[in-house]
Amino acid sequence: MDAVRANLGGFQVKICGVIQYANLFGVAIGYTIASSISMAVNRSNCFHKQGHQAACNVSSTPYMIMFGVMEIIFSQIPDFDQISWLSIVAAVMSFTYSTIGLGLGVAQVAETGKIEGSLTGISIGTEVTEMQKIWRSFQALGAIAFAYSYSLILIEIQDTLKSPPAEAKTMKRATLISVAVTTVFYMLCGCFGYAAFGDQSPGNLLTGFGFYNPYWLLDIANVAIVVHLVGAYQVYCQPLFAFVEKTATQWYPDSKIITKEIDVPIPGFKPFKLNLFRLVWRTIFVIITTVISMLMPFFNDVVGILGAFGFWPLTVYFPVEMYIVQKRITKWSGRWICLQILSGACLVISIAAAAGSFAGVVSDLKVYRPFQS
Incomplete structure (x- = not known):
């Protein structure tokens, strides 16, 4: 936002912000949905014990x-x-x-000795209609x-770097x-995942491996995903937190609720800075x-919408x-064009990605019951 203000200015700054x-905000929602899928590690254990035909449905709520x-x-x-x-x-x-x-x-492809799927993607007629395939292809672009x-927070990350060398050079x-x-x-995960599962490839690739051994390795991978998302959630939300708190301070500079920092002693560590406004608003x-x-736990569709909305x-x-x-660069020059x-x-x-993702959400909402499915 500051970069747009410095270079473009005007109304574009507000649009960018x-x-x-x-x-x-949307990324926080997407990460919450993704984490709930991976936290249900007992699902892969269920498949391991009862076979991949078992009804191992687990609520994500x-x-x-x-x-x-x-x-x-x-x-x-x-x-x-x-x-x-x-x-x-x-x-890590x-x-x-x-x-x-x-x-x-790679192991799955090596074990079966054959590559599933085709260069044209999922087969029309057996799994999806022609229109569904088009919508899913568009949705994949959003994903x-x-x-x-990461471009959303690229400059915020750059601002935390120390110099020398120059921040821009390091970044x-x-x-x-x-x-x-x-x-x-x-590319490798996508290609080998599709080669392993073909038309049955799941939206969350690691959940598909729950049908196979070693199931304990899947548990490790899913735990790693959850830990990663816990950290990534904060990395993406901290700039939003900082913006709201900075704005609140500018609007109400004399409010102790917003500006006062309370030292909370922690044995063996520095006192923790507690701020009442920060505590309430972030919660x-x-x-x-x-x-x-919980209202829209559609991982692929939500991710597609977020990607489409922020990418361009x-x-x-x-x-x-x-x-x-x-x-x-001169207007109408070859480079500009x-x-x-x-x-x-x-x-x-x-636009295509947004259309495909919204179509997926509409389709999912026809059968989904909030807090029950």
């Missing part, structure tokens, strides 16, 4: 509540600078479950876009390495995201426009 913070309670506690960490350790743990856990998922996919949602190198590594993992925030997650404006449009301003074509193509992708 609304989209960015709405997307951070209790697990969402558990995740929400954990986030209420971690949300009391005052600011972004103090969660670096949580971010490191989350990164992400590498852990990705490696397990990839390894199990891919969501996988790169550019870190971004290049991280995007390359994650893309390789995403309410987590409760709201948890309740919404925050990852493409604003960065492209700021680049044009910084480099003083190429950048606009790129932006327009990504806008079309986002």
